[in-house]
Amino acid sequence: MSNTKLTGQARQAAAQDCREYYEAGASVRSTAARFGRSYGVTYLLLQEAGTVFRDKLGRPREAAV
Numbered sequence: 001m002s003n004t005k006l007t008g009q010a011r012q013a014a015a016q017d018c019r020e021y022y023e024a025g026a027s028v029r030s031t032a033a034r035f036g037r038s039y040g041v042t043y044l045l046l047q048e049a050g051t052v053f054r055d056k057l058g059r060p061r062e063a064a065v
Contacts, residue, residue, distance in 0.1 A: 002036040011045070018042055019049035028053075 006014050014035065022031045032042035046053070052060045 006045075011048075015045040015049035018045045019051045022046055022051060 014037075018031050018035055018037075021034060022028065026034065028043055028046065029039055031046070032039045035042065037045070055061050
């Protein structure tokens with residue numbers, strides 16, 4: 001796992017890369033492994049990128065009201 005702190009444009013770029021990979025069908029866990037980040041950091045990056053998460057059956061989760 002990478003211990004480098006992501007900030008600024010590098011963080012935005014990493015978040016976008018993670019989002020594209022996740023939206024292509026990868027799980028959060030496999031996205032984390034692919035980009036060398038922890039599950040928690042990867043989940044935060046995906047949130048920051050505006051990702052719509054899937055449920056365990058692969059369906060998009062509805063936005064919280």
